[in-house]
Amino acid sequence: MKTKLTKQLEETLYAYCMENGAVPVEEVTMPDNRGIVDTLSYQQLPDGQTEWRCYELKVTKTDFHSKAQLSFIGHYNYFVLPYDLYVTVATEIPTEIGVLSYQPYDAIRLAQATDPVTTPGYLTVEKKARYQDLGVAEDLLTNHFIHSLNREVYKAKQAEQGLGQFSSHRLYKELKKRYQHYDISTPETNFYDQFIEDTQSSAVLALQEEVDALNHELAELQAQLRGNPS
Incomplete structure (x- = not known):
């Protein structure tokens, strides 16, 4: 290493x-x-x-x-x-x-x-x-x-493709190696579910930030139109 x-x-x-x-x-x-x-x-x-x-x-x-x-x-x-x-x-x-x-x-x-x-x-x-x-x-x-x-x-291409290139079986094996207490039958220690949840949460947060920025721009445009009627 x-x-x-x-x-x-x-x-x-x-x-x-x-x-x-x-x-x-x-x-x-x-x-x-x-x-x-x-x-x-x-x-x-x-x-x-x-x-x-x-x-x-x-x-x-x-x-x-x-x-x-x-x-x-x-x-x-x-x-x-x-x-x-x-x-x-x-x-x-x-x-x-x-x-x-x-x-x-x-x-x-x-x-x-x-x-x-x-x-x-x-x-x-x-x-x-x-x-x-x-x-x-x-x-x-x-x-x-x-x-x-x-x-x-x-x-680099593998990294760009992300997890989609790996089979579920291989992902399962890799996740088991990375988490000592992994147990697919116990939700509290199910590392795969935790991984998916964290990934989805990050995606939702990123989308929400984008939506907030777009709403802010929309509000500014509306304010400009109200202040400058055609």
Whole structure:
């Protein structure tokens, strides 16, 4: 399971790549058994060349020293680390590997922001990566990248479809896993009924707010017509 900090790094890195004109995708399996890179980005350069960047996210010293394979096969390869961890392991990072450090926004900085804040924190380039030749064939890398993008699109479509895509049997099993005292024969502890009731209540509340807003607009229009007879 990903920690909250890992998810914050992922979210911030995704926005960072997009802002710099790259297309990122997370958890891409590398060709030739080169492992799984945490985030892989693709960018078409003005001269027509392509640029691949690999990012490995680490949130603890133990994580940094893990025996897990590092998939640094891109033209530029980076560690993405919380700033405090970067300070601790800076001397252990190979010369050719770059570092982006992460720091969360504090309450004061958020209060002073003049533009909408869309990420939980920000990244700083602590060390630039050196250019390297690709560690795998580019056509294979492109194929794996496309398949990973398709996976993310599929996940987004599933989320958009909501519960309608699941069978009643599967929903029942999932609800049982999520509620320790689920008992379909006991209304007081029937989690499914509670779920449906909460969903319907939210829908009713949203509709009521919309109706109230429309009634308010109608009242204003009526008042204008009474004050300005044709």
